[in-house]
Amino acid sequence: MSTLERLHKNKAESGKNITTRKTFLVGVDELYIEPGYNVRDIDPTHVEEFRDAYIAGEHVPPLTVQVTDQGVMVIDGHHRWHGAKLAQEAGHEIRLECKDFVGNEADRIAFMVTSSQGRALEPLERAAAYQRLKNQGWEPAEIAKKVKRSVADVDHHLALLTVGDGLIEMVKTGEVAATTAVAMVREHGAKAETVAKTQLAKAKAGGKTKLTRAAAMPQFSAARARRLVELLAGAESFAHGDASALELSQQVEFEVLAILEEYRSSQTKEVA
Structure with a gap:
């Protein structure tokens, strides 16, 4: 049976269009995570899934890392790193497949947002990532192009961070959708949180667990x-x-x- 490595070695003779991109096996303790750097909150269940995958010897996508003065920093793959740490604590010797990341800080943020390896970003996580880019002087149109989303998407998520602590907490718990929270602030301004809490209480009294947009913002006939x-x-x-x-x-x-x-x-x- 042939392999890609053999095809690559013989590509001159075979005419195959094959190139290589190196990855490296790095010990778990050689890697580190910068607190607060990851745009995704750590989900313990997701971490345990990776722990089990490492213990079972299943294939796990490589981490994306960057070498710094402190060591090898994880850019993408925080859940995988935490899962590997748990597997190591359970007595398994783990080396993680890693590949280099090349780019500046804005590139790293955009990569974490657009990476298909991590779990899908929650609205507040995406909003925080956009805000990081905005803090670096990026305009919404530039952010949209960088993360391959629309300008409206960027504006909406940046607006989400301004709805106030009460509504943000309701979005975190899933009681109010991010789009509803933004719409309510545009409709009610400073009264939005009060309206949301009142309408949510009514919804819960009716057996609901969350506030729908229709219930939050009833429309005149x-x-x-x-x-x-x-x-x-x-x-x-x-x-x-x-x-x-x-x-x-x-x-x-x-x-x-x-x-x-x-x-x-x-x-x-x-x-x-």
């Missing part, structure tokens, strides 16, 4: 809004001092006022 436009469309305007006014029949006026009261009532319920 589109049918009633259309009816209001229909009623006003036939009204005649006339001068009224320095302004102007609409002339309505008594029957139309009563219906218009009723619709307006419904709207005010719906808004009061949202911010109560």
